[in-house]
Amino acid sequence: MNKTLEAIGQAIFKHWFVDFEFPNEEGKPYKSSGGEMVYNEELGKEIPKGRGVEKIGKKLKVELGGTPNRTNPNYWNGNIAWINSGKVMNLE
Numbered sequence: 001m002n003k004t005l006e007a008i009g010q011a012i013f014k015h016w017f018v019d020f021e022f023p024n025e026e027g028k029p030y031k032s033s034g035g036e037m038v039y040n041e042e043l044g045k046e047i048p049k050g051r052g053v054e055k056i057g058k059k060l061k062v063e064l065g066g067t068p069n070r071t072n073p074n075y076w077n078g079n080i081a082w083i084n085s086g087k088v089m090n091l092e
Contacts, residue, residue, distance in 0.1 A: 019031065068082070
């Protein structure tokens, strides 16, 4: 079941953020519904107008460290997002 859920999550991520088919204001897929696209030299492909490319550190505060202590509930299910840095390069 976990593999199925992970595959669904990856498919949604690709559909929305790679293919740019996230829901527009009308709930329709952005790109295929005529959403305005512009060519981005750095990426070598079209992206939605108004979007750009920046280093992650310009948009988010990035800190390195170990996995939060699993026995301390204050580190889990809060409002600070984190990702296992070893998994970052596995994203497609």
